[in-house]
Amino acid sequence: MEVIGHHKEKEIISKYLNRNLPSYSFLFEGKEGIGKKLLALHTARGFLCEKNTNFGCGECKSCRLTDNLISNVYTGTNLTYNPDIKLVSSQEGKDIKISQIRDVIDFVKLKSSSGKVVIIENAEKMNTEAGNALLKTLEEPPEKTMFILTTTNQNKLLPTIVSRCFKIKFKQLPKEEIYRFLTEKGFSEKEAKEISAISEGSLSLFSLIKDNKKLYQIAKDIAILMLDKQLRIEGIINLADILDKLDNREISIIFQIVQTILHKKTLKGEFDIEEYETFLKEYERFEKAVKAGVKKKLALEGLYFNVKGG
Numbered sequence: 486m487e488v489i490g491h492h493k494e495k496e497i498i499s500k501y502l503n504r505n506l507p508s509y510s511f512l513f514e515g516k517e518g519i520g521k522k523l524l525a526l527h528t529a530r531g532f533l534c535e536k537n538t539n540f541g542c543g544e545c546k547s548c549r550l551t552d553n554l555i556s557n558v559y560t561g562t563n564l565t566y567n568p569d570i571k572l573v574s575s576q577e578g579k580d581i582k583i584s585q586i587r588d589v590i591d592f593v594k595l596k597s598s599s600g601k602v603v604i605i606e607n608a609e610k611m612n613t614e615a616g617n618a619l620l621k622t623l624e625e626p627p628e629k630t631m632f633i634l635t636t637t638n639q640n641k642l643l644p645t646i647v648s649r650c651f652k653i654k655f656k657q658l659p660k661e662e663i664y665r666f667l668t669e670k671g672f673s674e675k676e677a678k679e680i681s682a683i684s685e686g687s688l689s690l691f692s693l694i695k696d697n698k699k700l701y702q703i704a705k706d707i708a709i710l711m712l713d714k715q716l717r718i719e720g721i722i723n724l725a726d727i728l729d730k731l732d733n734r735e736i737s738i739i740f741q742i743v744q745t746i747l748h749k750k751t752l753k754g755e756f757d758i759e760e761y762e763t764f765l766k767e768y769e770r771f772e773k774a775v776k777a778g779v780k781k782k783l784a785l786e787g788l789y790f791n792v793k794g795g
């Protein structure tokens with residue numbers, strides 16, 4: 486799996502790698518879904534590559550094992566992967582705990598001829614204890630180790646950790662890169678154009694709909710009705726029937742997309758800002774109502790009529 490875009494970021498990382506330092510600590514900062522983890526894995530591949538090429542030769546045993554890991558992460562395979570890489574992440578809604586960092590410390594102490602790489606995803610999730618424990622290792626890392634921390638906001642990390650790292654800021658992906666990626670992933674040119682226009686420089690939206698394109702279509706239909714100056718009663722009743730058959734996760738995905746579309750239109754002046762604010766409030770009510778067991782059909786109709794002032 487190749488990294489999309491980020492040529493500048495790769496160039497900076499290459500320069501660091503060419504210094505052949507005994508150990509590295511990187512901090513990758515950028516918005517969700519922009520490709521930080523994938524580039525971290527590619528950087529790890531290069532660091533561990535037997536031929537010592539920038540992002541890996543792709544042929545040596547180490548590179549092949551790293552590619553297995555990439556495949557496990559992104560396509561859910563279960564292949565034997567590079568034992569010299571450790572991925573650390575928080576469980577949904579939870580902190581990264583000190584026990585996880587202790588595992589990391591033990592891991593980097595293990596002898597390995599090729600080196601060790603630790604990738605800590607959403608490093609801002611480390612609680613203070615965990616952060617402090619990591620700091621000690623970052624200050625005196627064993628030889629041939631690489632740490633890559635990723636975050637959406639470096640200000641949420643301990644400043645002492647940030648100052649130990651080479652910082653790589655991830656720029657938003659250009660629309661054209663996203664467009665090309667989507668067409669390669671089997672989206673039609675029309676879909677790819679629409680989705681790249683509202684993707685806001687990341688692949689978050691793509692990850693939401695990649696397994697279920699139908700959700701994108703439904704979201705678009707809801708957005709069209711919201712944007713229409715006329716009341717479209719028949720339209721909303723049809724959509725409410727469709728929504729009624731979906732589960733809460735699917736509905737949440739749909740509304741994330743609807744919100745992105747409406748937000749974009751509001752910024753362009755094509756959707757009334759008050760209507761947009763009402764939409765946000767009404768969506769909150771909608772979610773609560775659905776969770777409380779109100780029929781989705783009724784809840785969506787309620788949301789629509791309240792936003793459209795009907």
Ligand SMILES: [Zn+2]
Pocket residue numbers: 533534535536537541542543544545546547548
């Ligand atoms: Zn290699």
